Amino acid sequence: MTTAEPQRLFATFYRDELGPQVRRAALIVGSAEQAKDIVQDAMVEVYRRWQTLESPGGYLNRAVLNGCRDACRRRSTAVRLLHRVAERTPRIEATDPLDDVLDTLPFRQRAAIVLRFYAGLTTAEIAEALGCAPGSVGPYIDRGLKKMKGALQ
């Protein structure tokens, strides 16, 4: 394979994955701009390892989720401690009570719900992305849905 070949393959991968990854990350972190940064950062890591990764898609999923987790942690700390700072980050528009409820879920529950119901990932794929056992995915989703439903009633 020539040098150009992996670059071409990565370019295709990048083009195919960028939009879906940004949208799912935006749902998780609640910020489109932040999601773009997270995915772009993750793409850099994928590119660095492109020729050694057996599953670039899986690696990208994990990298994006890790980025989302870090972002949520930073924001969580800020939100808890100083609401004013948290509001500096533009949020994707919340137009539905579901948005507010989703945002209140713990990270793993929120991520699992987005990956399942938005991205359509399988349980195994979600588990890989979240770095948890497959058996944990179901409870994350169930508990998240239960909280969402309860909050809306």
Add this chain to the structure above:
Amino acid sequence: MIDFEEQVAAHLHARVTGLTVEPDLDDVVARARVVTPAGRLSRRVVLGAAASLVAIAVCGLVVIGGRTDESPLTFGAAPPAGAGSYPVIDTADLPAELRDDVVGEWAYGDGYESWSGVVGTVGDHGPADLIAVTVYPRGLKYGSPDAHRGRRDDVMEIDGGTTTTLIWTVDDQYIWMVGNDRATMYEFVDFVEPIDDSPERSGYDWTAELPDGFTELVAPTQSTGGPFPRVGTSDGRLTIDVVAEPSLVSFAASGIVPTRSVLGPPPGYGADIGDGAVLTLALNGTESVLISSRTIALDDLITIASHIRFVDEETWRALYDVVFECTGCDGTLSPPVTPPTSD
């Protein structure tokens, strides 16, 4: 639930339908060639981190009333209960790895004039992703600290499974109970499965003591009653209750198991499997459990708990999600009529 799942799915898709993304492959390639750590950070991340650090520093001062290194609060200097004071976690001084995910959901008043809270994560240290802390006025402490061990009604119930077992006396006014919480059955299984309880490892085949037809079953069953799983700290170890299949209730009730050794209540069989881990086949009333213990994260629990400060109600409400308040009372703090009993 199916309808609701469809509603959620439709909503998620609708929420980001209009989100457009401009590809910038050149940026990826250029940044990938930069090997310095700073080069890996986007400008937004750097600015965000800086803002967060400022926020944490500022808020640390706000939360604890202007505390500085020159005037540290005395640990445990909690104001009296009922004086309009509420607990917060002073995350400013927490180590970074513990600071993350401090969610701070506090519940005030459970009939015993206490605060209960889910205040932090134990992360990679164990299966429980959150830590429960209950702050009790000292005056409501009954008997020895051990009397509270494992009392499920002493802590807030979340998702049906909770155990708080570390009793930590703070000062003359308060005792703090710290334990792991919110471990799901699956997280519990994930943690227990890798534990090597083989005779080769432990030098003691405790499973040989099981009657014919009984096998270790990591996954809890409902047959022994009560919420599962139970995970908690005990004497600096994480204890996990594991049931056997079929239920050891009948095993216990039949009186087959003699008291072989006692590793604290309840009596049972014990085997030290090294690395601070102990397996105990224990009988506890009508329940029979295998307790797997290993040393984890007690210091982390204490570190987090030691950063509990007290603030006024307004600050408290601004900082935390109050999950419930003073159930069964009118807001007037009063001692319980009946002291809790140990079990």
